[in-house]
Amino acid sequence: MRMNEMVTPAPQGLKRLGRLLKAPEFFVTRESMQMSRDDRRDFMRKAFLAAGGAAGALAPIASASAQAAPEGDPNILKLPEHSTGLGAPVASTGYGSPSKYEANLQRRESPGLTRVGAASVSFAPLQGFFGIITPSGLHFERHHQGWWDIDPTKHRFMINGLVKQPKVYTMDDLMRMPAVSRIHFIECGANTGMEWGNVAVPTVQYTHGMISCCEFTGVPLKWLLDDCGADWKRGKFVLAEGADGSSMTRTINIENVMDDVLVAWGMNGEMLRPENGYPLRLVVPGVQGVSWVKYLRRVELGDKPYGTKDEVLHYVDLMPDGTHRQYTSIQEVKSVITSPSGGQVLVDKGYFNVTGLAWSGRGKIRRVDVSFDGGKNWKQARLETPVLDKCLTRFNIDWTWDGRDAILMSRATDSTGHVQPSVSQLRAVRGTRSIYHNNKIQSWLVKANGEVSNVQVG
């Protein structure tokens, strides 16, 4: 993936992606609230009138009586059908879906990012997410040779290498083993990769949308390796291999394996989705997504890094001196404000709940600071609970916009003391020609006309 392949025009309608499209008043101000409160008082007065003027009684939000007033009386608010009719029965949707009014919130491919959609990315719509759990239907996708819906009764998982007894497991074998469940983020190493240059991708979906966060269930890989009689003295690395046509292969450090790597089948309470590796994937908390091998068919225990195509040619960091850093797989401390964010429009000045996500591949989020003036002043944001290891953390902070140009930034600090770097701090070490592992502080410019855009500041 070359940099100029990543510079793509914004898809039609991108400027108002997300919640704003269907709810243009999402950002209203104190003034407009005050105005609409006047409207509301009038509305309520009418509602009370319709209820017989019984102010102080239990006034329904709209109480219409056919006898009380003639058809068309402006003081009578017609009750909506859902307040009078019989709704749909239970279990009538089969497997449930979002409201039809949410149809715009979709994962989206960046057209032209890669040559074929089977070796591409779809970005998760972070601007419309709440909390930390990613809905499985909106989990980002990254395929190297397309996705499959593999028959789990035919899938096999092999462990070999430095073990006494190589074994092949069926899904049934695995799923009867002692399982653990953990909530973790997964982030593609190339997330925010377009920001290495001076390319300002327009929306948070496209800058940071290669991240998701789910509850995963599976058996710890170390238990499976024990089951095969692992040679823990010689075994220092494992190779993970996928069953899809790309034969994705990645080296995983034994320290990760001993810590928290899972051979997982469960995601957000149910089986993995086909796009995310059904029926089996590796979960490598804190490590870039490419190592979370999908359609997992084999793990080999070895005594050295494997130097596979996907870690020697790809997912390496090009340094200013022209060398490549390999095996830089940990996703360092990072955060982003998801609302307001690029492409959204603030309709007027006043109060806003500014919200975003923070994470670190090294541990928990300790704090998030937010600046509304391009990094001059910082205020500490509220963190929602639970705050978990190698997991997204939702932050919220109050902001009253005075209507002038403003630059919004968030800066996360993790439990190891790592602080998210500014663009210039990151570039001083890493240069500008990388693709992967960009955890710089993200800046959103709010212009006086309310438009929000991506800028490189700090």
Place this chain on the structure above:
Amino acid sequence: MRMNEMVTPAPQGLKRLGRLLKAPEFFVTRESMQMSRDDRRDFMRKAFLAAGGAAGALAPIASASAQAAPEGDPNILKLPEHSTGLGAPVASTGYGSPSKYEANLQRRESPGLTRVGAASVSFAPLQGFFGIITPSGLHFERHHQGWWDIDPTKHRFMINGLVKQPKVYTMDDLMRMPAVSRIHFIECGANTGMEWGNVAVPTVQYTHGMISCCEFTGVPLKWLLDDCGADWKRGKFVLAEGADGSSMTRTINIENVMDDVLVAWGMNGEMLRPENGYPLRLVVPGVQGVSWVKYLRRVELGDKPYGTKDEVLHYVDLMPDGTHRQYTSIQEVKSVITSPSGGQVLVDKGYFNVTGLAWSGRGKIRRVDVSFDGGKNWKQARLETPVLDKCLTRFNIDWTWDGRDAILMSRATDSTGHVQPSVSQLRAVRGTRSIYHNNKIQSWLVKANGEVSNVQVG
């Protein structure tokens, strides 16, 4: 809902609901594993042969070379299409769905439970769930007059009663307010209601499936009441009212409001599903589901309980002396083993990972003990993390079945010291004629032939 309406025949195929239907070998034994390991060794030998006999080399799970062996050679395992072909492109599913192989895992109505499906229940398939997060597409449903997909731009939410300034909010007004996100369970007060009699409902989906657990996002109700100038001296209760035709109304204690009640729009990272109250519902952690009013349109602050139809006629507990207990809304400490559970079949003796869920409306789960002999001996189960307030907690415990009749039970203890009661302890206080608030210890009988069924023990 009368008790005899709740005694319904098992739907066709119920005995083998869930994972067993599509994965008949889910419960295999050490013996059968040993046998299949022999098969596997043979399989691997063939794989190694096909790879050129290079034992010890990096043997793919099935390495076929067209040149190495003629078509039809039994030593050659044909690679599946997904290992050679080009899969589907990203973003090709739209909003994602589970694998076609998971189509059997559905929420299900108990036919005949109520007279119309619009005033009924669909049960969540707990036997197939992992971890604590309920997939939104499988969240249980309980409607009193059917479900609706309400246009959020037209929905209004009013606060009135003992407040200085009654207000009507749009969804946009609410969603710009300071939000919090929390993971909580929601359980219908009637969950496990059929167990009050000597009715043994066959599966855990039907005994305990009126529970789900999601991450909710919304604005604390106390902040909204403050926004309206609540009279906190006189205001001791709130009334919550839904916009659907049932006009669901429930009284909520002010202590709950001050603690953690939310006016919520977010569920598992996205907007609420239509079946679960889109675009707005009340979240009342620890309290029975009926109080989590869906399609929330009004909250009134008052100085006494409201005595509405849904809390005077329904959701009351019939005591042995013939009186009714009202306003018993907290869901007490409870747990259930979800696998193995009724309707599943253990194909042979040997090792099993026994797993289940525990929860308490009063706080966190402190411990779960499991018995494999009908309550004579108890062992402490492993709790998965995070263990959260008023939230499901997943437990796991090892079991080696000797092939004889066994009775499996789980007993939860919460952070306040409450211990889940046995059937006889609960009946000694509550009698047998209630519908709601049954938190007895659940027992599953495993017969020597492997069949698991629901029994009342202890």
